[in-house]
Amino acid sequence: MTADTYLAPKRLDEALEALRGGEATILAGGTDLMVQSQSGKTPIGPKLVNIRRIAGLAGVVRADGEIHIGALTTIAELLEHELVRTHLPSLAEACDHFASSQIRNAGTLGGNVCNASPAGDTLVPLLALGASVELAAKPDAAVTTRAMPLGEFIVGPGKTQRKPAELLTAIRIPVPAAGGVQRFFKFGTRPALDIAAISLGLVTVKEGGVLRHVRLALGAVAPVPMRGVRAESMLEGRRLDPALIEAAAAAARDEVRPISDVRASDWYRRELVRNMVKRMLTDVSQS
């Protein structure tokens, strides 16, 4: 697959101008794009726009009660970043289980989000953390931006609400309450370099033993990373005990919609969801 035009803009507005017209393919770390274009799954458009050189699109900052992560921040950078490790340990955990060092050095957060794989590792903690995405475009002289929750942004496997002329510029995450609980778990069939067969993210606050603001996200068990809303509502405002844990785990198992593929059967994915939700909640109850 070859593009007719290759552009590597250094400024955001130049990039947005290049995207205008919608015939461009965006290249960030390329760790999804190159594989998919080689296999013919994602043909590269007539214009290939490399966004890696755009200034100011990488980095993590805290402002206005939010953590703001630039789209070009690599998985390796997230893993090391102090703000991420302190406030978003579940995201750091996901980055730690992400691919290999080589891929983590090249792959970006924006790429992981825009690739919208049901098994995308960062999507599960981001969903549990209530993240939203920021999109920019330049339909005419002025740059326009919009934001939306991650849960709305991803609409199907590999499908998002991003318009062809839009660039994802950042992910924004409300700073979680201090003392909150965060967990992430990825199940692959081996300890290294594996795609998740299921993954779980849990973000909640334990107030005097009572769970509040429970958000349970599940990956690789539905066409999109999903929230376990039934399990969440069973847990909200309750104290964890073995019967509740068992019931919530069973609810999560029953609300996921996995498929069978070469990595796992739907039955096994459901079993894992139940066992691992149970394990996660037991762990939270003891902490």
Next chain:
Amino acid sequence: MGIAPEAQVETVAPHEARAPSSPKQVAKDSLIGKRIAKLDAPDKASGKTRYIHDMDLPGQLYGKILRSSRVHARIVRIDTSRARRLPGVHAVITAADVPYQRPLGVGKDHLPLKSDRVRSPRDEIAAVAADSPEIAAAALKLIEVEYEDLPPVFDAAAALEPGAPVLHEGKPDNIAMTFDYSHGDIARGEAESDVVIEDTFRLHYVTHCCMGVSGVIADFDASGSLTLYSQTQVPFLHKREFAEVLGIDPGRIRIIQPPIGGGFGSKLDIYPFEPIAIFLARATKRPVKLVYTREEEFAVSPTRQPVVLRLRSGAKKDGTLTFREVETLHDNGAYTSWGATTPFVIMQTISSLYRVPHCKYHTSAVYTNNPYAGSFRGYGNLQGTFAVESHMDKLAEALGMDPLEFRLQNAQEPGEVTGQGMHFKSCGFKDCLRTAAGRSDFQRKHREYRAAQAKSGRYKRGVGIASMLHVGGGAKIYPSDGCGTILKIDDFAHVTVMTGASEIGQGSETVIAQLVCEELGVPLDAVTVVNNDTDITPWDVGVHASRTTFIAGNSAIGAARKAREKVMAAAAKAIGYDAAALDLRQGMIVRAADGESIMPLAKLLRSLHFSDKAELVMTTHYYEPPSQHQDKGFKGDVSAAYAWASQVIEVEVDTETGIVRMRNVWGAHDVGRVLNRLGIEGQVEGGVVMGQGYALTEELIVERGVTRNPAFRDYKLVTAPEIPEMDITFIETMDGEGPQGAKGVGEAPAICIAAATANAIYNATGVRIYRLPFTPENVYRALREGGSKK
């Protein structure tokens, strides 16, 4: 031109310069058993090795193959006209464009280019030679093929049913090959048994995953002689096969093997891509290079054979095995390669791993529209040992015996001849069992872990033991199992060993050099091994059956001894000593009694060369092992020596996910003698990991004839953090026929891993699993169902 003889006489070789000039004691310096880095290691580690993938010939074109998009179909029409018109394309060929082609492979049921019918989605229909791989790939897309689908069959049992689709004319029952074997009297064995058990074991598809994908370069000279740059493991037999397939004179085929990026048995047969590259080279009068993509390597290269194996075994109350009866069904795939003959090796394990008084074995390989199976390290023995050693555990339990004691009671001693006629001259079987069990504290752990099964808890520990028997001194499956060597020593005492045996990464080159050093008393860097050109090296049967160290090693020793005799006779004459009073050490001729150096070997050779007689030291030797070609009933002493190994494995089973973590492997290997400690450790460690992949993670997922996971993303090789701790002991039985006492070890370490793992999972959980692999999902499912005896 040339240097005057006098000048040459004075030239000093580098290793000679290190030799003392004044009389001095020279110590005997044996390399046997030392840790010697492989001779090819520096080049491989520094990226200098030129594999076939790195080679390009001037004027070379690139070949690519169009394969069937159907599983089973008649070819109605092929239109190559658009492909031919693509700029940069030099030839497009189909069966119709090839003047002569004959079926290839073990069953001769396989045309390189399919003419009227395809039987699997790997089938070759057309091929292109072009200026670049990209142009060749683009041309393939322009070829139109019209098919008419035929009913497929994907299950070996279903293929045997009346009315099943027939894959090959002349084979109406779809049976590609059968084997029948027996010794003793099964009925008597069963009558004498106090316990009889029967189970069905199901073995899956795996593939070799060589780091270097398959490839070939075909090049004709102007007179029509063919040079093939090939990765074959059997260059001499393949010369003849290529000649038959192509209808050319075998004398005009030269096979050169650039360093091979992994074999493991995968390169033991010829495959259509090789004749196709030759057709393209002939059509274009240019060298043609044809190298697989990784997806092709997964999807179209042969697999380890999937088997359904039904085993009945019995034993007496006193712990004596009574009989084994086996029936196996092999999914042959669409064509017959070596996979169909793996029952030959499975049979040896069924008949002769432990004392088996009565034995009966029937097996058939059945055509289906699945990928076809080839040879793969262990050659059926992984499958057979999985069943046999699972049963050894079950029998011990049924008899209330300790699994080690039961095995020891039935293990053979040196000197025994099995019912199949294998003569165990050297035999360290019991030593292997005792060593592996002792070093792992097997019996105590086995008792304690079993007692802990009932306790609650997410993680369960278990230990399992298994042993294997394999040929260790070649295998006489052809009338000759020999290997030739040509050896020369030059004026500088540099030794060149031209051996028929190929190097596929197993380290044979280094071992051959060591064995020659031992005979000729020269340092390792004074030896070069040439092993990759059929125009130079003498005949060898090929790299298979763990035979190269044993057979090629003995052959090299034979040639070196002849050279030594010549040298010693000349030295005796020159010095006026009795030859028996002299020795060769570190490139010097020394007095045997005290090692006092007399003269550099190189000096002697030059004086021999530049004398009135003008003689060079050049010798040849052909070694034929004292083994037997088996009779029609498969009886006979097929190998000159046999090898054993026992392995104990400790696992931890996560009952909530089904993940089996292999924590430790304790292995004890009867290797005859360690020649290169570093090499043999690498061989065993690599084999253990290959066995681990077979047991736990690897599976080629084939659905309706199509490989669903043709990539490392979804075909799970073991990764570094999963590799267990290994404790490996070598049992040195000093085989009387082996080179310096050594036996073959190439296949051994992979063979009983799956069996020992099955036994360890049972010890941990109380659940026995009869099908591989033990992936998390399969294990979890078995734990939920309390065993999957499907």
